[in-house]
Amino acid sequence: MSDLILLLAEHGGGRVRLPTWECLGFAQGLASQLKKHVVTVVLGKDIDSICAEIAAGQQQSVWKVSAPELESYNPDYFSAALGQIVQQARPYAFVFSHTYRTIDFAPKLAAALDIGFISDVIRCRVEDGRLLFLKSAFHDKLTAELSFCVGPPYLVSIQIGSFPADAAQRGGNAPVEDKFVDLSAVPNRRKMLQIVQALKNQVDLSKAEIIVAVGRGIGKRENLKIAEELAAVLGAEIGASRPLVDMEWLPRDRQIGSSGQTVAPRVYFAVGVSGAIQHIVGMKNAAFVVAINKDPNAPIFKIANYGIVGDLLEVVPALTEAVKQQRAQSA
Amino acid sequence: MKIVTCIKQVPEKDTRFELNTEDSWIKEQDLTYEINECDEYALEEALRLKEKHGGEVVLLSVGSDLAERALRRGLALGADRAILIVAPREEISDPLMVARALRAQAQVEQPDLILTGVRSDDHAFAQTGTMLAELLHWPHATIVMKVETDEVGKTLKVQRELEAGLLEEVALALPALLTIQQGINQVRYASLKGIMTAKKKELRRVDWISLGLSGGKKIQIERIGFPKSEKKFEIIGGSPEHAAAVLVEKMKKEMKIL
Ligand SMILES: Cc1cc2nc3c(=O)[nH]c(=O)nc-3n(C[C@H](O)[C@H](O)[C@H](O)COP(=O)(O)OP(=O)(O)OC[C@H]3O[C@@H](n4cnc5c(N)ncnc54)[C@H](O)[C@@H]3O)c2cc1C
Ligand SMILES: Nc1ncnc2c1ncn2[C@@H]1O[C@H](COP(=O)(O)O)[C@@H](O)[C@H]1O
Numbered sequence: 001m002s003d004l005i006l007l008l009a010e011h012g013g014g015r016v017r018l019p020t021w022e023c024l025g026f027a028q029g030l031a032s033q034l035k036k037h038v039v040t041v042v043l044g045k046d047i048d049s050i051c052a053e054i055a056a057g058q059q060q061s062v063w064k065v066s067a068p069e070l071e072s073y074n075p076d077y078f079s080a081a082l083g084q085i086v087q088q089a090r091p092y093a094f095v096f097s098h099t100y101r102t103i104d105f106a107p108k109l110a111a112a113l114d115i116g117f118i119s120d121v122i123r124c125r126v127e128d129g130r131l132l133f134l135k136s137a138f139h140d141k142l143t144a145e146l147s148f149c150v151g152p153p154y155l156v157s158i159q160i161g162s163f164p165a166d167a168a169q170r171g172g173n174a175p176v177e178d179k180f181v182d183l184s185a186v187p188n189r190r191k192m193l194q195i196v197q198a199l200k201n202q203v204d205l206s207k208a209e210i211i212v213a214v215g216r217g218i219g220k221r222e223n224l225k226i227a228e229e230l231a232a233v234l235g236a237e238i239g240a241s242r243p244l245v246d247m248e249w250l251p252r253d254r255q256i257g258s259s260g261q262t263v264a265p266r267v268y269f270a271v272g273v274s275g276a277i278q279h280i281v282g283m284k285n286a287a288f289v290v291a292i293n294k295d296p297n298a299p300i301f302k303i304a305n306y307g308i309v310g311d312l313l314e315v316v317p318a319l320t321e322a323v324k325q326q327r328a329q330s331a
Numbered sequence: 332m333k334i335v336t337c338i339k340q341v342p343e344k345d346t347r348f349e350l351n352t353e354d355s356w357i358k359e360q361d362l363t364y365e366i367n368e369c370d371e372y373a374l375e376e377a378l379r380l381k382e383k384h385g386g387e388v389v390l391l392s393v394g395s396d397l398a399e400r401a402l403r404r405g406l407a408l409g410a411d412r413a414i415l416i417v418a419p420r421e422e423i424s425d426p427l428m429v430a431r432a433l434r435a436q437a438q439v440e441q442p443d444l445i446l447t448g449v450r451s452d453d454h455a456f457a458q459t460g461t462m463l464a465e466l467l468h469w470p471h472a473t474i475v476m477k478v479e480t481d482e483v484g485k486t487l488k489v490q491r492e493l494e495a496g497l498l499e500e501v502a503l504a505l506p507a508l509l510t511i512q513q514g515i516n517q518v519r520y521a522s523l524k525g526i527m528t529a530k531k532k533e534l535r536r537v538d539w540i541s542l543g544l545s546g547g548k549k550i551q552i553e554r555i556g557f558p559k560s561e562k563k564f565e566i567i568g569g570s571p572e573h574a575a576a577v578l579v580e581k582m583k584k585e586m587k588i589l
Contacts, residue, residue, distance in 0.1 A: 075471070076470070079465075099494070100473075100474055100491075100492065100493055100494055103449070103457045103461070103473050103474065104461065104472075104473045104474070104491075105461075106458075106461075107426070107456075107457075107458035107459075107460075107461035107462045107465070108461050108462070108464065108465040108471070110427065110458070110462065110549075111427060111430065111461075111462040111465035111466055112465050114427075114546065114549075115549060116425070116427065116548075116549025116550040117426075117427075117458060117549075117550070118550055119456050119457060119458055120455065120456075120457070132553060135455070136455060136558070137453060137454060137455055137555065138342070138346075138348060138357070138452065138453050138455075139344060139452055140558070141348060141557075141558075142348055142357070142555050142556065142557060142558070143555065143556050143557070143558050144454070144552050144554075144555045145552070145553045145554050145555070145556070146550055146551065146552055146553060147550070147551060147553050148549065148550055149425075149547070149548050149549055149550060149551055150547070150549055151549070189470035189503060189504070190470050190471075190472065190501050190502070190503050191501060191502045191503075192499065192500075192501055193488070193500040193501060193502055194499075194500045195493070195497055195498070195499055195500070196490070196497070196498045196499075196500060197496060197497060197498075198476075198492075198496045198497065198498050201496070209588070210588055216344075234588065242513065242514065243513070243514075245514065246513050246514030247517070248517065258494065259492055259494070259496070260496075266586065266587075266588060267582070267586050267588050274344075287586075288585075288586045290578065291564075295345070295347065296566075297347065297557065299558060301560070301564055302558060302560045302564075304564045305564055305565070306564060306565050306566075306567055306578060306581060307564055307565070307566050307567065308566075308567050308571075308574045308578065309566060309568075310571060310574070311571075314571040315571045315574060315575065317571075318571035318572050318574070318575040319571075319574075319575040319578060319579070321572075321575065322572070322575035322576050322578070322579045323579060323582075323589065325579075326579050326583065326589055327589070330589075
């Protein structure tokens with residue numbers, strides 16, 4: 001086993017993606033604690049400019065793994081290529097960003113290598129030389145601390161946004177080394193046909209000043225009108241958590257979160273929204289967050305400025321009424 | 332088409348959790364349980380494929396004795412039979428262990444297609460399905476939002492969700508495994524007839540030890556806890572009317588939207 005901490009660069013459209021820098025900051029932090037070295041691995045074809053961008057951004061080395069099979073993403077080729085890299089280098093750890101792509105290939109890689117994989121990590125600490133990883137569990141209502149029973153090598157993916165990208169030490173001129181993988185014997189069992197746009201957004205919530213976002217706590221479709229009434233008196237747009245859209249209570253272009261729109265209003269009312277991380281990433285840049293939820297431990301309160309703990313069926317109409325009165329007074 | 336659908340039983344979403352005395356897991360007494368959210372969508376997708384191609388939908392779960400409830404519910408929704416691998420909790424907080432157990436039964440059943448959810452609501456690993464595919468040497472696709480089959484049911488065209496509202500369309504040949512994302516379809520309700528017949532459908536129990544799994548677990552949960560709040564927020568208390576009045580003041584003076 002070597003003293004290397006590898007991390008996988010994600011890139012697209014000729015650019016390094018932001019989560020890569022978060023990963024780098026995380027890997028560097030871990031490496032300095034454990035006296036290890038960080039190497040960034042780049043997979044693809046025609047990736048010289050990507051490698052150069054990373055080499056300029058960090059002190060340690062960059063491994064360029066170029067092969068025709070890696071031109072576009074495919075889990076069979078990605079997993080095989082990374083498997084060969086792990087076999088060659090026997091790294092201490094391999095770090096990924098917990099993106100949709102990582103979800104698609106990293107568990108496969110772990111199973112193929114018969115090693116453990118701790119996914120979606122939000123914090124990491126070292127206790128008596130042992131690594132402990134914190135992740136969210138139970139709809140983000142609880143956290144779980146996990147450890148590896150065997151290894152290294154350790155496979156870890158970190159949650160997007162949990163480690164700051166600017167923690168990565170930048171500036172430098174890392175050597176770019178070619179690493180070779182042989183994918184000629186790997187069957188490509190999954191053919192990429194095309195990328196399609198899910199839905200053209202009819203409404204652009206990114207410019208909304210005020211958003212009243214409704215979650216499953218609204219209970220019944222008929223109850224949506226109480227949120228709509230509040231939105232009307234505030235001149236706000238209606239937003240939603242994913243389940244409401246999945247149930248077709250509201251159109252897909254009202255969804256806020258990782259697979260919906262990203263918004264940054266002045267005030268965000270979260271009404272019966274629990275505050276799962278996939279929702280939070282879409283609205284955490286709101287200047288003010290007001291959460292109305294009957295559960296005082298709902299994770300949404302962690303990022304709220306003001307919280308009302310109570311039944312939204314009582315609180316929301318009361319709020320609508322109070323806003324109306326206020327408007328009448330100042331008119 | 333023979334389809335195996337992996338479903339996990341998890342505590343209801345609205346549960347207020349308490350920790351056990353060692354902080355190693357939640358207190359499980361008196362909880363009410365449900366089928367893991369995306370697994371319900373996976374089951375619905377399986378039932379629709381059976382309606383199109385004929386065949387059989389077999390439910391497969393690894394868990395405690397209590398998980399029989401979730402399986403009965405799945406049977407009431409229309410699955411044909413169910414298998415419960417009864418396992419100790421410590422063994423199955425590693426997704427690779429669960430995948431190995433699922434593989435053992437998948438090898439017995441030899442389905443054309445396996446559906447799992449993207450992610451469990453309790454552990455939230457988003458690993459088990461993809462690991463199972465690898466253990467079986469099958470192709471897979473994750474975070475699936477649309478499944479199309481050809482007439483004879485030999486190949487699949489599926490759409491996978493990507494970031495930023497994009498979808499990737501890919502083709503695979505059966506046998507294959509898909510991890511299904513919530514929202515792919517509209518889940519049906521169990522009919523009264525379904526609930527009645529579910530009681531008579533086959534539910535086979537398999538003992539964990541009898542699987543003779545080798546390899547041992549790779550990761551484990553050391554402890555669980557409540558997330559720490561990074562930001563200080565203010566709780567506005569009192570009656571709804573009082574809270575509303577206080578909030579309106581804040582909206583005027585501080586947030587400046589009134
Ligand atoms: C790959 C992936 C992508 C995802 N993308 C997104 C995304 O883009 N956007 C998104 O939102 N989610 C997304 N999700 C889903 C996400 O993980 C959560 O499941 C979802 O956000 C939960 O929605 P919710 O808060 O409305 O529902 P729940 O988690 O069910 O929460 C309902 C809340 O309402 C409260 N409540 C219930 N009744 C009342 C009442 N009477 N009064 C007051 N409060 C009440 C409850 O206490 C609870 O906190 C994604 C998941 C995955 C796996
Ligand atoms: N104990 C289990 N029994 C049956 N299926 C499971 C089990 N654990 C996980 N799965 C399946 O794997 C998916 C992903 O789970 P996870 O990897 O824990 O996020 C779930 O949605 C289930 O379909």
